[in-house]
Amino acid sequence: MDASDMGTDLEKVLLTEEQIQNRLNELAEQIETDYAGQDVLLVGVLKGAIMVMADLSRTLHRSYETDWMAVSSYGSGTKSSGVVRILKDLDRDISGRHVLIVEDIVDSGLTLSWLIANLSSRGPASVEVCTLLRKPDAMKVDLKVRYVGFDIPNEFVVGYGLDYAEQYRNLRVVGTLAEHVYSS
Ligand SMILES: O=P(O)(O)OC[C@H]1O[C@H](OP(=O)(O)OP(=O)(O)O)[C@H](O)[C@@H]1O
Numbered sequence: 001m002d003a004s005d006m007g008t009d010l011e012k013v014l015l016t017e018e019q020i021q022n023r024l025n026e027l028a029e030q031i032e033t034d035y036a037g038q039d040v041l042l043v044g045v046l047k048g049a050i051m052v053m054a055d056l057s058r059t060l061h062r063s064y065e066t067d068w069m070a071v072s073s074y075g076s077g078t079k080s081s082g083v084v085r086i087l088k089d090l091d092r093d094i095s096g097r098h099v100l101i102v103e104d105i106v107d108s109g110l111t112l113s114w115l116i117a118n119l120s121s122r123g124p125a126s127v128e129v130c131t132l133l134r135k136p137d138a139m140k141v142d143l144k145v146r147y148v149g150f151d152i153p154n155e156f157v158v159g160y161g162l163d164y165a166e167q168y169r170n171l172r173v174v175g176t177l178a179e180h181v182y183s184s
């Protein structure tokens with residue numbers, strides 16, 4: 001798939017479907033090695049992490065329990081408000097368990113830093129993070145992220161779970177939007 005398949009909305013493709021899948025395979029291998037013999041709960045952060053969770057978890061070889069949280073700090077804009085709201089909490093208790101948060105992107109880091117603190121207060125054995133994307137130049141908090149797919153420039157991106165005003169999550173690639181999309 002290339003930019004022309006999305007009409008004129010994508011300005012450029014940053015990551016192709018193949019690049020994303022190859023990197024997720026590598027991350028899954030690393031995760032299986034690091035957590036060998038341990039019980040791990042994968043916690044996906046709705047809605048952005050849906051694609052990463054689907055593809056990453058299907059690359060893993062043994063069964064992992066999955067749960068979801070929905071938090072929101074962006075609303076329909078392109079800037080984090082810094083105010084995180086829980087829209088849906090986990091279904092199960094995580095005390096004593098190894099938790100691996102699955103995210104699409106660490107941008108300012110505000111969502112994740114809040115989420116790590118929130119989950120850590122529930123007495124888990126450990127809390128680590130796997131994110132497909134990270135924007136090192138945008139981060140406002142010092143965060144240790146164990147598994148990072150790609151470091152990307154400080155530009156607003158869409159696709160593969162990432163939205164602009166709830167659109168473009170279903171693209172197979174990650175890319176930036178053309179200027180006219182924002183002004184229309
Ligand atoms: O590092 P930050 O600046 O906090 O941004 C990252 C978060 O923002 C997005 O979620 P959003 O709140 O937009 O909800 P969504 O996943 O439903 O799109 C994204 O999915 C991350 O969860």
Ligand SMILES: [Mg+2]
Nearest residue numbers: 048074162163
């Ligand atoms: Mg979003």
